[in-house]
Amino acid sequence: MRLVVQRVSRARVSVAGEVVGAIGGPGLCVLVGVTHADTPADADRLADKVWGLRILEGELSCSDVGAPLLVVSQFTLHADVRKGRRPSWSAAAPASVGEPLVQAFVDALRRRGARVETGRFGAHMEVELVND
Numbered sequence: 001m002r003l004v005v006q007r008v009s010r011a012r013v014s015v016a017g018e019v020v021g022a023i024g025g026p027g028l029c030v031l032v033g034v035t036h037a038d039t040p041a042d043a044d045r046l047a048d049k050v051w052g053l054r055i056l057e058g059e060l061s062c063s064d065v066g067a068p069l070l071v072v073s074q075f076t077l078h079a080d081v082r083k084g085r086r087p088s089w090s091a092a093a094p095a096s097v098g099e100p101l102v103q104a105f106v107d108a109l110r111r112r113g114a115r116v117e118t119g120r121f122g123a124h125m126e127v128e129l130v131n132d
Contacts, residue, residue, distance in 0.1 A: 001038045001046055001101065002077040004031040007055055011070045011129035013119040020125075021117035023068040026056050029129045030069055032105055033077025034098040035091050043101050047108030062114060069109060072119040072127055073102045095122055 011029040012022035023029075030050060050069070054061045062069060075098065079087040092098070099121045109116050119125045 001042050002033040003046060004077065005050060005053065006129065007132045009130045009132040013070065013072055014126045015120050015123045020120050021070055023070045023117050025132060027068040028062060030071045031074040031077060032071060032102050033074050034093040034101045035078050036093050036097065038093065038101050040101065040104045043104035044108045047105050047112065051109055051112045051114055063112065066115065068115040068117065070117045071106050072125060073098065073121050
């Protein structure tokens with residue numbers, strides 16, 4: 001799994017003009033890319049890492065202050081752009097593998113007490129966020 005973690009003051013994700021997930025900050029927006037070799041154990045380990053990352057104001061973590069997280073699947077994190085100008089997506093897991101692992105990541109965060117909002121897997125999503 002590959003993650004991009006951003007500290008935000010607010011973030012939301014929309015599908016076809018409908019807001020499907022939104023958080024107020026401080027919190028984290030987490031883009032999640034899954035590859036073929038990823039496992040539920042990877043999802044659990046990374047959820048633990050993100051939940052405890054001390055990157056909020058005052059070197060606090062989401063677990064310290066109960067900050068919300070917006071988790072959005074993002075297959076483009078596994079783009080291979082080494083050849084030419086057209087990326088290869090072969091490293092990105094197919095939906096049948098990726099969707100359950102993104103959900104496992106979200107479930108692992110929730111088991112730890114996280115308030116998690118999500119996008120909609122496989123949909124054309126528009127993500128808006130204010131980095132903090």
